[in-house]
Amino acid sequence: MFDHILTFKYTYKGFQVSQKQTGAFMAWNDENNKNPWGGGKQTPPELEEVIKDFKNKFNTRFGGGSSGKGGLSKAAQGSLKYFVILAVLLWLLTGIYIIDPAERGVVLRFGAFQTSTTQGPHWHIPYPIETVYKVNVEQIRATEIGFRNIQNSSYSGAVSSESLMLTKDENMVDVKLAVQYKVADAQSYLFNVFNPEMTLSHVVQSVIRQVVGDKTMDHVLTTGREQVAQEVKSASQILLNDYKTGLLITAVTMQDAQPPIQVKASFDDVVKAREDEQRYINEAKAYANDIVPKARGASQRLIAEAEAYKSQVVSKSEGESYRFTKILTEYLKAPVVTKERLYRETLEEVLGSTSKVIVDSNSNSLMYLPIDQLINSSRSSRSSSSTVTFQDSPTGQSNDESVLRSREIR
Numbered sequence: 001m002f003d004h005i006l007t008f009k010y011t012y013k014g015f016q017v018s019q020k021q022t023g024a025f026m027a028w029n030d031e032n033n034k035n036p037w038g039g040g041k042q043t044p045p046e047l048e049e050v051i052k053d054f055k056n057k058f059n060t061r062f063g064g065g066s067s068g069k070g071g072l073s074k075a076a077q078g079s080l081k082y083f084v085i086l087a088v089l090l091w092l093l094t095g096i097y098i099i100d101p102a103e104r105g106v107v108l109r110f111g112a113f114q115t116s117t118t119q120g121p122h123w124h125i126p127y128p129i130e131t132v133y134k135v136n137v138e139q140i141r142a143t144e145i146g147f148r149n150i151q152n153s154s155y156s157g158a159v160s161s162e163s164l165m166l167t168k169d170e171n172m173v174d175v176k177l178a179v180q181y182k183v184a185d186a187q188s189y190l191f192n193v194f195n196p197e198m199t200l201s202h203v204v205q206s207v208i209r210q211v212v213g214d215k216t217m218d219h220v221l222t223t224g225r226e227q228v229a230q231e232v233k234s235a236s237q238i239l240l241n242d243y244k245t246g247l248l249i250t251a252v253t254m255q256d257a258q259p260p261i262q263v264k265a266s267f268d269d270v271v272k273a274r275e276d277e278q279r280y281i282n283e284a285k286a287y288a289n290d291i292v293p294k295a296r297g298a299s300q301r302l303i304a305e306a307e308a309y310k311s312q313v314v315s316k317s318e319g320e321s322y323r324f325t326k327i328l329t330e331y332l333k334a335p336v337v338t339k340e341r342l343y344r345e346t347l348e349e350v351l352g353s354t355s356k357v358i359v360d361s362n363s364n365s366l367m368y369l370p371i372d373q374l375i376n377s378s379r380s381s382r383s384s385s386s387t388v389t390f391q392d393s394p395t396g397q398s399n400d401e402s403v404l405r406s407r408e409i410r
Helices: 002-012 047-061 074-093 186-191 196-213 217-221 225-243 261-333 335-352 371-381 399-409
Strands: 096-099 103-109 112-117 120-123 130-136 141-145 147-150 153-158 164-166 172-183 247-258 355-358 387-390
Touching (some): 112 186, 141 196, 172 196
Antiparallel strands (some): 172 247
């Protein structure tokens, strides 16, 4: 091998040599008798001299002369051993690696999975025998469905092929989702699926179309956004587990849900009408909540007043009947006295609550009395007053008859 390397270098410098059976070498210009150096007296160096000079330089560099058989000296062999040992140690040191707390290490031996490692320092057989892949399992990653986030502008990069989908009532809606996920199993993430991120995107697109297809447009656009997001999260995670992608979905957020731009104006009118309807319903409920308690309170008050009046009338009637029974008993015992007593009590009751004008029948002072003014003043002070005039009967009627007449007038 050594002679072969020398022959290659010798050929590279412009010599073409051939080896005879005796092992001797000859220059390329011996046949044509031409000198490649141009001068007549210059001749190419002999091959034996070149080889000998190279061996001397090699032995001198490694610290010794040539051995008797042409091999390396003992000092050169010792230096080479130390060099090989040092190279092996350096190669073994390259197998040391450190796993961060948020990472997981996956060790491959000749391309096949060997083991997984957690945080801390570790060692593996260096390349090319074993290879280590580090995967961050705590990092929250995100992917967009229906749009692409360009310079933090959420909807600047809409993707209609992903966002447009059909609802249960055969209407088109434009839905945009943001999915957050992380790596749950580093081994599955690296080896089970060729592109886990693309698989996640395709799975979510398929699931969102299925979920939206089971809902009406009004439900998706108004009250059902949170429900749709939760259903997409659970169904997508089931499919990812079946595919063994090693991914875990942490959150699904519906960024926007709108009708297509072609019918957006009409849909806004419908939404506004629905909001007006709901506002009127709320106002009617508020008015009812204000009026109904008042009406119930008034009805309870009237019922209580009616019960009180009933109790009052019954009690008064019972008292009157009891009084009448007592008076009847006394009247049977003494009719004249009882009659006079009743007369006086009735007269006191009647005259005590009315305005009175007493005129002597024998005098003519009636025309001088301001009776109309007296009546008006009495009416202004009492709204329900009445005037009773007692006159002496010219025919000589008794006072009892006059009182009875006045009671009939009343």
